[in-house]
Every structure is written in structure tokens, then in C-alpha cells.
Amino acid sequence: MRIRSSFVAVAGLALFSSAPFLEAQVSRRVPQITQPVSEARLVTLQGNTRKEAITAKDLGRVEDGYALDHLHIQLKRSPEDENAIDDFINQLHDPASPIYHHWLTPAEIGQRFGAANEDVQAITGWLNSRGFTVHGLLPDGMMVDFSGDAGLIRSAFRTELHRLSLNGQTYVANMSDPRIPAAFAPAVAGVVALNNFKPRPALKPRTGYTINSVTEALVPGDLARIYNFNPAFAAGLSGQNQTIVLIEDSDLYSAGDWATFRNTLGLNAYSNGSLTTIHPAPGATGTGGACADPGANADGSETTLDAEWASAAAPNAAIVVAACANTSANFGGFIALENLLTNGGTRPEIVSISFIDAESELGASGNAYVSWLYQLGVMQGVSIFVASGDSGAAVADFGGPPAPATHGINANGLATTPYNVAVGGTDYSDTIQSLNGFYWGANAADFSSALSYIPEIPWNDSCGGTLLAGFLGFSTTYGPNGFCNQASAIGASIFLNDIAGSGGPSACATGITAHQDVVGGTCKGYAKPSWQSKYAGMFAGLVNDGVRDTPDVSLFAANGLWGHYYVVCYSDPTPGFGGASCSGAPSSWAGFGGTSVSTPIMAGIQALINQSVSGVNSKVVTYSGNPAPTYYALAAGEYGANGNANCNSNLGSRVSASCIFYDVTVGDIDVPCGISTNCYRPGGTVTSLGVLSTSTTAYQPAYLAHTGWDFATGIGTVNAFNLIMNWP
Numbered sequence: 001m002r003i004r005s006s007f008v009a010v011a012g013l014a015l016f017s018s019a020p021f022l023e024a025q026v027s028r029r030v031p032q033i034t035q036p037v038s039e040a041r042l043v044t045l046q047g048n049t050r051k052e053a054i055t056a057k058d059l060g061r062v063e064d065g066y067a068l069d070h071l072h073i074q075l076k077r078s079p080e081d082e083n084a085i086d087d088f089i090n091q092l093h094d095p096a097s098p099i100y101h102h103w104l105t106p107a108e109i110g111q112r113f114g115a116a117n118e119d120v121q122a123i124t125g126w127l128n129s130r131g132f133t134v135h136g137l138l139p140d141g142m143m144v145d146f147s148g149d150a151g152l153i154r155s156a157f158r159t160e161l162h163r164l165s166l167n168g169q170t171y172v173a174n175m176s177d178p179r180i181p182a183a184f185a186p187a188v189a190g191v192v193a194l195n196n197f198k199p200r201p202a203l204k205p206r207t208g209y210t211i212n213s214v215t216e217a218l219v220p221g222d223l224a225r226i227y228n229f230n231p232a233f234a235a236g237l238s239g240q241n242q243t244i245v246l247i248e249d250s251d252l253y254s255a256g257d258w259a260t261f262r263n264t265l266g267l268n269a270y271s272n273g274s275l276t277t278i279h280p281a282p283g284a285t286g287t288g289g290a291c292a293d294p295g296a297n298a299d300g301s302e303t304t305l306d307a308e309w310a311s312a313a314a315p316n317a318a319i320v321v322a323a324c325a326n327t328s329a330n331f332g333g334f335i336a337l338e339n340l341l342t343n344g345g346t347r348p349e350i351v352s353i354s355f356i357d358a359e360s361e362l363g364a365s366g367n368a369y370v371s372w373l374y375q376l377g378v379m380q381g382v383s384i385f386v387a388s389g390d391s392g393a394a395v396a397d398f399g400g401p402p403a404p405a406t407h408g409i410n411a412n413g414l415a416t417t418p419y420n421v422a423v424g425g426t427d428y429s430d431t432i433q434s435l436n437g438f439y440w441g442a443n444a445a446d447f448s449s450a451l452s453y454i455p456e457i458p459w460n461d462s463c464g465g466t467l468l469a470g471f472l473g474f475s476t477t478y479g480p481n482g483f484c485n486q487a488s489a490i491g492a493s494i495f496l497n498d499i500a501g502s503g504g505p506s507a508c509a510t511g512i513t514a515h516q517d518v519v520g521g522t523c524k525g526y527a528k529p530s531w532q533s534k535y536a537g538m539f540a541g542l543v544n545d546g547v548r549d550t551p552d553v554s555l556f557a558a559n560g561l562w563g564h565y566y567v568v569c570y571s572d573p574t575p576g577f578g579g580a581s582c583s584g585a586p587s588s589w590a591g592f593g594g595t596s597v598s599t600p601i602m603a604g605i606q607a608l609i610n611q612s613v614s615g616v617n618s619k620v621v622t623y624s625g626n627p628a629p630t631y632y633a634l635a636a637g638e639y640g641a642n643g644n645a646n647c648n649s650n651l652g653s654r655v656s657a658s659c660i661f662y663d664v665t666v667g668d669i670d671v672p673c674g675i676s677t678n679c680y681r682p683g684g685t686v687t688s689l690g691v692l693s694t695s696t697t698a699y700q701p702a703y704l705a706h707t708g709w710d711f712a713t714g715i716g717t718v719n720a721f722n723l724i725m726n727w728p
Contacts (some may be wrong), residue, residue: 005363006183016034029116032078032187034204037126041182042158046522047364047512048177050197056164062172064151066161068329070135070289073123073144074368075115076189085113086418089378090530093629094727096534103381103623106139106342114141119187126181136287140376147288153178153194161194172328190365197224198249198331199355199414200399201302202387202599204590205578207560208462209494211471214431215563216440218556219265219586220312221448223601227555228453229313232608236616239314240272242607245340246306246600247350247355248323249332250299251277253572253579260582261308261569262315266446270315275307277321278334289335294325301578302354304570305592306600310352313604313720320348324543329634331355337373347380349610349623353420354596358396359413359508360519362645367413367509371526371629374419381623385603387414387595389502389552390410390422391672392460393692393702393711396518404484404689405671408518408678409437409504409702416506418529421628422550423599424713425459425501425557426477426664428564429650432457432471434561439652447567447586452653453719457667458705458712459558459593461499463487464670464691466701468495469562477670477691478699479682480678484672484689500555500669501595501712502704506548518677531629539636540643540708550712554664559593566597605720609727634660634726635715643707649716660722664713670701678702684706 014483040088077085104112114137123144124134131152135145150161157178164171173195181186205626216222225228230239252258260277262268282288322340324332332671333355340348348466359367374384389412391398394405415422430439439454457467469483471477472492476482487495507524513521525547536544559565570590572579610622647659655662672689673679680699681690692702703711 029114031116031118031175033119033122033183033573035183035516037122037181037183037612039720042179043182043185044177044190045365046177047510048190048194049175049363050173050195051361052166052171052197053162053163053173053175056166056171059163059165059170062150062161062163064149065722066150066172067147068153069147069327071146071148071329071619072192072369073127073146074189074192074365074372075119075142075187076368077113079473080146081113082131085375089375089536092379093625098602101381101623101625102626106376106380109376109379110141112137114116115187120144122189132156136285138287139283140342142372157191159194164572167429189368192365192369193329193728196326198326199333199357201299201391201596202354203305203592203594203596204355204499204559206565210560210563211431212563214436216436216449217280217565217567217591219567220267221444221445221446222450223312223515225448225450226328226453227717228719228721230360232724237608237611237724238270239317239604239607239611241614241619242314242350242611243318243348244310244314244350244352244600244603244607245320245322246303247333247337247351247353248299248303248321249326250294250297251304251323251386252303252307253296253300253570257304257569257571257582258307258311262311264586266614267311267315268516272316272586273311274318275321276318277323277531279324280339284338288339288342289327289330291324291335291339294323294332296572298577300572300591301570301590302596305566305568305597308568309566309597310600311606313601314607317604330614330619334369334373337377337648341373341376341380341382348382349621350603350606351377351382351384352600353384354599355414355416356387356389356395357414358397358410359416359506360396360410360513362413362525364510370414370417371417373510378419378626381625383627384420385423385599385604385606386412386420386598388412388415390425390500390594391498391502392462392500392669393466393502393504394671394673395502402499403494405498405673405692408673408675409521409692409694410508411504411506411550412502413509416509416526416548416561418548419527419626421602421626421631422714423595423602424503424554425595425598426456426554426713426717427459427558428454428556429457430454431562432467432629449472452677452702453655453662455652456556456649456662456664457715458664458669459501460667460669461495461559461561462497462671464672465500465668466670467667478680480688484691493691496672498671500671501554503551503714505545506550531632533726535632538641540633540639540641541706542709549711553602553631553715554713554717555598556592557595557598560591564707565591565593566591568592605718605723609718609724612724612727628656630728631715635709636722639663639708649663658722659719660726661718663707663716664705665707665710666705668704669712670703
């Protein structure tokens with residue numbers, strides 16, 4: 001085993017034999033804090049002030065007694081030690097390695113890769129001296145848990161917390177980057193978190209418009225036919241004895257909706273399927289944060305569609321909603337995941353996360369925290385699926401009213417780490433090809449009507465999409481006579497939006513932007529993981545650009561532009577929540593799209609894979625870790641350097657029956673923009689719209705689908721049964 005660090009290598013499999021052996025063999029980590037701690041010498045933790053602190057209305061400083069419970073000091077390793085842990089994770093996923101799939105416990109991770117005791121003692125001693133309550137060190141040894149109030153924060157970290165008004169809501173955030181003693185700089189990544197801005201669900205309600213009168217909404221039977229689940233189900237692979245954990249910040253509005261969904265749409269025959277809601281508690285040490293029941297709130301639509309469509313993909317699996325209330329210092333979903341991974345209970349096998357926050361918005365410490373969470377999970381064998389986003393390559397614009405992009409190219413920081421699968425979104429092109437009648441028939445008893453696999457395009461509702469522009473008679477999307485600048489004139493201003501499946505390179509996991517929320521300045525992305533870089537040049541479309549690229553894989557995620565969306569039984573009558581009665585036919589139910597839905601479905605496919613690996617009727621729990629390396633290995637073999645014409649999605653029902661992946665090769669995720677950065681608008685004025693582009697002087701749309709891997713759909717979409725059968 002190759003280790004490039006100050007850690008001592010432990011030979012063979014004995015590393016995993018017992019904790020006492022581990023303690024005897026593991027060397028002391030080299031302390032990073034080597035200078036005296038002095039309040040006279042401070043450094044700034046740059047890149048940790050939200051854009052809203054500048055753009056929102058400032059309501060003034062909060063009272064000193066404003067409590068912040070269970071803040072974290074995120075520790076960091078030396079670059080050499082980070083390389084060592086990534087090497088170790090690569091070996092955990094390498095079938096040729098002697099430690100393949102020998103997952104660690106959090107305590108073993110702490111013993112092997114945690115911060116030096118001297119560093120922890122120096123930092124906790126300083127926190128105590130400043131009046132904070134220190135709860136302890138999380139088991140993996142990289143996170144100090146503490147609580148305090150706004151007055152202590154202002155005194156210790158030299159930043160004020162203010163109330164801010166934005167879009168009718170009140171938030172609290174630090175108004176400047178925190179500062180710490182310079183001696184701590186080598187050992188501290190940041191403070192998590194000094195604001196209560198939270199990630200947002202990656203879902204889009206069904207649109208109120210379609211291109212034509214044809215509507216074919218997806219139900220579970222359609223999903224099974226289009227992506228070839230049925231042979232797996234027939235072989236007994238439907239998720240029994242497998243668990244999928246959905247990370248949420250809201251309870252379900254009604255568990256009865258899930259039951260109605262299954263009973264109405266043909267899933268009730270799978271009697272082992274179950275639904276449970278939990279509120280994961282912290283471990284015995286009290287670190288990790290209290291998990292309050294969030295109740296059913298506005299994000300209940302996300303929780304509901306996650307539960308229903310994970311169950312559609314793995315109808316005999318146990319679906320577990322892990323939900324915690326948001327706090328003044330953390331996102332409830334992160335609290336739930338952190339507690340699940342550190343409290344000493346049974347860790348989840350598969351996790352699905354359908355939330356969004358741009359890398360530049362998360363800031364350096366926020367990105368470090370997300371990466372830490374996933375790294376902690378993957379070393380325990382957890383498979384983590386995350387939505388890539390619903391705003392094209394303009395993720396920083398997500399969350400407001402649909403409008404042209406104003407912040408340039410950005411990626412979802414919850415999806416860009418090297419430790420998760422990023423799931424993108426597609427739509428179907430049967431409407432464009434006038435083939436609705438060829439691919440859809442009469443409703444069956446379970447309301448399904450899809451007849452075969454359907455050709456796919458990237459999901460894109462905006463005027464920046466070339467396929468939509470061409471369909472409506474425009475030769476370009478940009479320029480004075482292009483679709484985006486003529487949309488209002490022809491009464492189609494609904495297309496002046498940023499709604500599309502997201503993808504793009506990691507670009508601001510560290511550093512700070514030169515302009516507010518526009519990637520640049522000292523920003524840098526996550527380094528390209530080995531399972532992407534090793535196939536650059538061998539896998540069509542995949543280039544060695546040095547950074548993590550997303551998405552990895554995609555599935556249908558559209559919300560109705562071309563007549564297709566996901567049916568969801570979500571009966572919450574609260575105005576604005578998107579609910580509808582489930583008493584009638586599914587055509588009258590709520591409808592949604594978004595990578596929110598494609599993500600739990602991919603998690604469901606992993607449940608079928610894990611069951612296949614364990615054995616159809618086995619009760620042995622299988623942990624697969626990060627599935628992405630296997631996706632890329634299989635796709636490289638299928639596509640090769642020139643692609644595979646037999647697996648081109650445009651073939652539709654004529655695509656080869658042996659394809660593991662379907663290569664989406666036409667269309668784009670480009671959206672309109674009205675800024676000077678990453679925006680191409682030739683011949684226009686400052687008030688005209690352009691389209692998102694990697695160049696401001698040439699049309700280089702962000703981003704096109706093409707042969708092989710691309711930023712629009714990643715590897716492409718999947719044939720579920722073939723993926724299961726070809727899994728190593």
C-alpha cells in the first residue's frame with residue numbers, strides 16, 4: 001500500500017482487524033500548529049462571506065446573546081496527507097487492491113487520518129479561553145464541535161452577525177470573513193457556519209405550458225420500460241433487504257401520499273417496500289448537533305418526490321427519510337447526514353441528496369465541510385448521489401424567479417466533490433421528432449404508456465436551448481434577431497429563464513471570487529479525480545482539464561416543456577407548495593421535474609446493484625462506496641475514444657440491446673444571460689440578452705451534448721438491467 005504522507009503505512013489487511021491493533025500501529029500525526037498562539041497576529045479565512053451580505057437589505061447587528069449551537073471548526077490536513085487519504089480511498093475502490101472494500105469505522109478514520117492531538121488541544125483551548133462551550137471532537141478527528149453566541153463570535157472571530165432582508169425573508173449572516181490567530185492557519189479550514197442561508201431543493205414544478213398539446217407524464221411503469229428495469233424486477237432484483245436514505249430538511253406532508261402513489265401506480269405488489277422517517281441523533285459524546293423534527297414545511301414536496309421515485313426504482317427497498325430542522329448554524333440535511341455518519345449507529349448504504357448551493361456561495365469553509373462529509377461517508381462504504389442542479393451551467397442563479405443568468409458559469413457545490421455521483425437531467429425528443437404516437441400507447445392498468453426506450457436530449461426549458469429555438473423557427477438563440485431577444489416580441493417571454501439540467505467544471509471549491517458570486521479571482525476547483533483523469537483521451541469527450549467535471553450520469557428530469565414530467569402524489573393544500581389532490585387519476589396529481597427526481601432514481605438503481613452483488617435473496621448488506629469509478633470504467637469500455645454509434649440515444653427504440661449507457665449527443669443546457677462574464681451577445685446593446693458561453697467573443701455554449709462524455713449529461717443515461725448485470 002502506497003502512502004505519501006507523514007502517516008506510517010500499515011501492511012496488508014491487518015489494518016481492519018481491530019481497533020486495539022489500529023491504536024498500536026498508527027503513528028502520531030505531525031502537528032500543523034508550530035507557532036505560539038497570539039491574538040496580535042491574525043489571518044483572514046477568505047471566501048466565507050455570503051453574497052447576500054452585500055446584496056440584501058441590512059437590518060442591523062443581531063443582539064450579542066443570539067445563540068449559535070453546534071458550530072464547527074473544520075480542521076485540515078497537510079497537502080501530503082490529503083494526497084495520502086485520496087490514495088487510500090482509490091485503493092478502497094480498486095478491485096486489484098488488497099484493501100478493496102475494506103471500509104473503516106469513523107473511529108478508525110480518526111485514528112488513521114485525524115488531526116494531531118496537539119493541534120486539537122491548541123484549538124479547543126483557545127475556544128475555551130474565548131468563552132465558547134466546546135462539545136468535543138467528532139470521531140473522525142477532523143471537526144471540533146462548539147457553541148457560542150454572536151457576541152463571542154464578534155470578539156473571537158472579528159466579524160459581526162447582522163440580520164438581512166431578502167425576498168421577504170429574514171436571515172442572519174456574518175458581514176465579513178472571520179479571522180483567527182495566524183498560528184492556526186495550517187490546521188484550520190474554516191468555521192461552519194456563521195450564517196443561516198441553506199441549500200435549496202433541486203426541483204421544478206410542472207410548467208403551465210407545453211410546446212404542443214401532447215402530454216405523456218411519467219409514472220413508475222414508464223420508468224421501468226424506458227430504462228429497462230423490468231428484467232431486473234422479473235429476476236427478483238427489486239431492492240429487498242436494501243436501504244436508501246433520503247437526506248431532507250422537511251418531513252413528509254403525509255405518509256399516505258407514498259402509499260397512494262404505490263397503490264395506484266402498480267407498486268403495491270412489492271410487499272417488502274417500506275417507508276420510515278427518522279431524526280438522527282448525535283453520538284454519545286454529544287458532538288454533531290441536535291436533530292429537531294422539522295415537521296412538514298415548504299420543502300415537503302422534495303421529501304415526497306424523493307421517497308416516491310426512489311421507491312419506483314427499488315420498490316422492495318426500505319426508504320428512510322432522514323430529516324432534521326435547519327438551525328442558526330447548519331442545514332438540517334447536513335445535520336442528519338453528519339449524525340448518521342458519526343453517531344456509532346448503522347451507517348446508510350445509499351444516500352440521496354437533492355439540494356443545491358453554488359460552490360462560490362458555499363465559500364471555502366462550506367465546500368470543505370461538504371467534502372469532509374462525503375469523504376467520511378465514502379470511507380465507510382456509503383454511496384452518495386447528489387443532484388447536479390436545475391439552472392444549466394448557471395447554478396449561482398438558482399433559487400430566484402426564472403430569469404436570465406446574471407452570475408456566469410458555476411456548479412453545484414453539493415455535487416462537485418470527488419466522493420459522490422453527480423446526477424444530471426434529460427428530456428425526451430419524441431415531440432421534436434413528431435413521434436409521440438410511436439413511443440407512447442394507451443394507458444395500462446398502472447397508467448403506464450411508454451412502449452420502449454425514447455431518444456433523449458438535455459433537459460432545457462430556456463430560449464438559450466438550440467433545439468427549442470429551431471423548433472420555433474429561429475436560426476440562433478443569441479443576437480438581435482435570435483430567439484432570446486425576440487421571445488418577448490412573439491409572446492414567448494416564458495422562455496427567458498435559466499431552467500435546465502446543470503453541469504460544468506468545479507471552479508470555486510477554494511479561494512475567493514473577484515466579483516460577487518462570479519467565479520474568478522483566486523477560485524480553484526476540486527482536482528480531477530483519478531477515475532475521470534485516467535480515461536481522458538481513452539473515452540470520447542472526456543478531457544483532462546485538471547478539475548472535477550459534472551455530471552457523471554443522467555436520467556429524465558424534465559418538468560413538462562415537451563409534454564413530459566414526473567407524476568407525484570403530494571397532497572399538501574398549502575398555497576404555493578405545489579400540492580394537489582391525489583383522489584383522481586394521476587393526470588390530475590401534482591407534477592414535478594428536476595435533477596431532484598433523477599437523483600433518488602439513480603440511488604434506487606444502486607440498491608438493485610447492491611442486492612445483485614449480495615445475492616437475490618441474501619440478507620447480507622453490501623456497501624459499494626462511490627459508484628462513479630465503476631461507471632467510468634464501464635462507459636470507457638462501451639464508448640471508447642470515438643463513441644459507440646449503436647448506443648447513440650438518437651436511435652430511440654433501435655438502440656442496441658447490449659448498451660449499458662445511452663449516449664445523449666444532441667441539444668444543450670445553455671441558458672440566456674445578461675452580464676459581461678461568460679455571456680456571448682454579438683451585435684447587441686447592454687440591455688440585450690446573450691447566452692451563457694465560455695467565451696464572450698465567440699459562441700461557445702455552456703454546454704453542448706456531443707458524442708461520449710459531456711457537461712450536458714455526463715456519460716449519458718442508463719439501461720438499468722445492463723448496468724446491474726455488468727457490475728463487477
